[in-house]
Amino acid sequence: MTNNYYLGIDFGTSGARAIAIDKEKNIVATKQNSFTNITADELTQTWQDTLYQLIAEIPLDIRKQLQAIAINGTSSTVLLCDREGKAIAPPILYDDARGKEELEQINNIAPDNHVVVSATSSLAKLLWWQKQPYFKRASYFLHQADWLGYLLHGKLGISDYHNALKLGYDVEHLSYPIWLQKQPYSHLYPQVFTPGAVIGNLTPQQSHRFNLPANCIVRAGTTDSIAAFLASGVSQPGEAVTSLGSTLVLKLLSQTKINSALYGIYSHRIGKLWLAGGASNTGGAVLRHFFNDEQLQNLSQHIDPKTRSSLEYYPLLKPGDRFPLNDPDLAPRLSPRPTNSSDFLQGLLEGISRIEALGYQKLQELGADKLTQVYSAGGGAKNSTWQAIRQGYLNVLVTVAANTQAAYGTALLAANQTLL
Numbered sequence: 001m002t003n004n005y006y007l008g009i010d011f012g013t014s015g016a017r018a019i020a021i022d023k024e025k026n027i028v029a030t031k032q033n034s035f036t037n038i039t040a041d042e043l044t045q046t047w048q049d050t051l052y053q054l055i056a057e058i059p060l061d062i063r064k065q066l067q068a069i070a071i072n073g074t075s076s077t078v079l080l081c082d083r084e085g086k087a088i089a090p091p092i093l094y095d096d097a098r099g100k101e102e103l104e105q106i107n108n109i110a111p112d113n114h115v116v117v118s119a120t121s122s123l124a125k126l127l128w129w130q131k132q133p134y135f136k137r138a139s140y141f142l143h144q145a146d147w148l149g150y151l152l153h154g155k156l157g158i159s160d161y162h163n164a165l166k167l168g169y170d171v172e173h174l175s176y177p178i179w180l181q182k183q184p185y186s187h188l189y190p191q192v193f194t195p196g197a198v199i200g201n202l203t204p205q206q207s208h209r210f211n212l213p214a215n216c217i218v219r220a221g222t223t224d225s226i227a228a229f230l231a232s233g234v235s236q237p238g239e240a241v242t243s244l245g246s247t248l249v250l251k252l253l254s255q256t257k258i259n260s261a262l263y264g265i266y267s268h269r270i271g272k273l274w275l276a277g278g279a280s281n282t283g284g285a286v287l288r289h290f291f292n293d294e295q296l297q298n299l300s301q302h303i304d305p306k307t308r309s310s311l312e313y314y315p316l317l318k319p320g321d322r323f324p325l326n327d328p329d330l331a332p333r334l335s336p337r338p339t340n341s342s343d344f345l346q347g348l349l350e351g352i353s354r355i356e357a358l359g360y361q362k363l364q365e366l367g368a369d370k371l372t373q374v375y376s377a378g379g380g381a382k383n384s385t386w387q388a389i390r391q392g393y394l395n396v397l398v399t400v401a402a403n404t405q406a407a408y409g410t411a412l413l414a415a416n417q418t419l420l
């Protein structure tokens with residue numbers, strides 16, 4: 001039998017999704033699963049169970065013809081594993097800023113303006129772990145997508161250059177920089193592949209468990225918001241994708257690479273181009289704290305996007321942001337709170353839109369290509385009121401991306417059909 005299908009699996013902030021596509025990039029199956037109230041100790045087991053459940057739910061006739069699988073995870077969600085690949089401590093999640101204690105040390109070893117100079121960088125998390133008594137038992141430092149990929153291909157210590165960027169990997173020269181190689185914990189770093197590169201076949205055990213072909217390959221993964229970018233099909237410098245998921249992530253396709261630790265700006269490599277951008281802690285998670293999805297949809301219909309409120313919110317659930325203000329102590333601003341819920345929601349949507357506009361302004365000021373159009377992805381992309389508000393702040397055309405799902409972008413990676 002020929003292997004006709006490709007599977008992309010997206011581990012986002014609030015859930016995981018799997019999308020299978022055919023050779024013409026048509027979606028042939030979609031499955032999803034939400035994470036709710038998981039404690040830190042339950043994370044790895046939940047991720048593993050979710051991965052296995054999603055694959056098992058793909059219809060058997062598709063599974064039997066899968067040619068390749070790729071996985072994306074939340075960027076800078078990291079694990080410390082022993083030599084059997086078992087986590088020796090709960091993973092540290094992407095927005096966990098405990099690494100702010102390590103910033104002084106990072107500033108001493110890393111070049112100015114490097115992406116690792118952030119309380120939430122993967123390197124900051126590794127340095128925090130280094131001080132813990134169990135650190136000596138560690139054999140591998142992995143990202144969420146690396147570990148999930150390992151469960152399928154069985155090879156430990158493998159990553160991709162999107163996930164490895166915030167550990168300090170030099171994506172231009174495709175190596176760990178000398179200053180990082182010199183560190184006493186360098187034996188823990190994963191080997192880094194191009195996203196989408198072939199890592200190897202599924203293990204015989206996994207191919208048997210899921211009824212997948214023995215020659216089904218696992219490709220190197222990417223991060224969740226790059227996967228959303230890949231799904232959009234954007235290919236022209238100047239075009240950008242904003243992910244309105246739990247967090248707000250901006251990605252502007254550019255011919256120039258830019259970095260600024262002050263503003264939390266960094267550039268991912270994407271083929272011959274760069275994805276300049278940053279990720280803010282503001283976004284849908286703040287909206288969801290106050291409103292469920294149905295309320296968001298209903299209340300948005302009562303908002304006139306042409307009028308602006310006088311509210312000047314900086315919507316965060318806890319102090320600290322990464323971009324466009326890289327300040328682990330930045331205070332949320334969510335008052336005064338109007339009695340009318342749609343007025344409050346308008347203030348929140350405007351606040352997030354202002355942060356987005358400031359983000360694109362900073363990217364261009366620092367030398368990224370001029371913004372020509374913004375495509376939206378993520379759960380907030382379906383909100384047309386918000387789209388009109390954002391267009392007012394951004395002054396360029398804002399539309400919904402052709403496909404907004406990170407799992408679809410990762411399926412394209414599995415099919416080797418991206419800019420990479």
Ligand SMILES: Nc1ncnc2c1ncn2[C@@H]1O[C@H](COP(=O)(O)OP(=O)(O)O)[C@@H](O)[C@H]1O
Nearest residue numbers: 012013014245246284285288296378379380383
């Ligand atoms: N109509 C809506 N308007 C604005 N935001 C919405 C709407 N519906 C859902 N959302 C937001 O979308 C987010 C979920 O998007 P999703 O892309 O699934 O996130 P994740 O980053 O967790 O993968 C939620 O935080 C929710 O608040």
Ligand SMILES: O=C(CO)[C@H](O)[C@H](O)COP(=O)(O)O
Nearest residue numbers: 074075094223225226247279
């Ligand atoms: O906030 C996030 C977690 O959902 C974003 O995925 C992330 O920080 C963006 O990082 P990257 O640019 O490396 O994909």
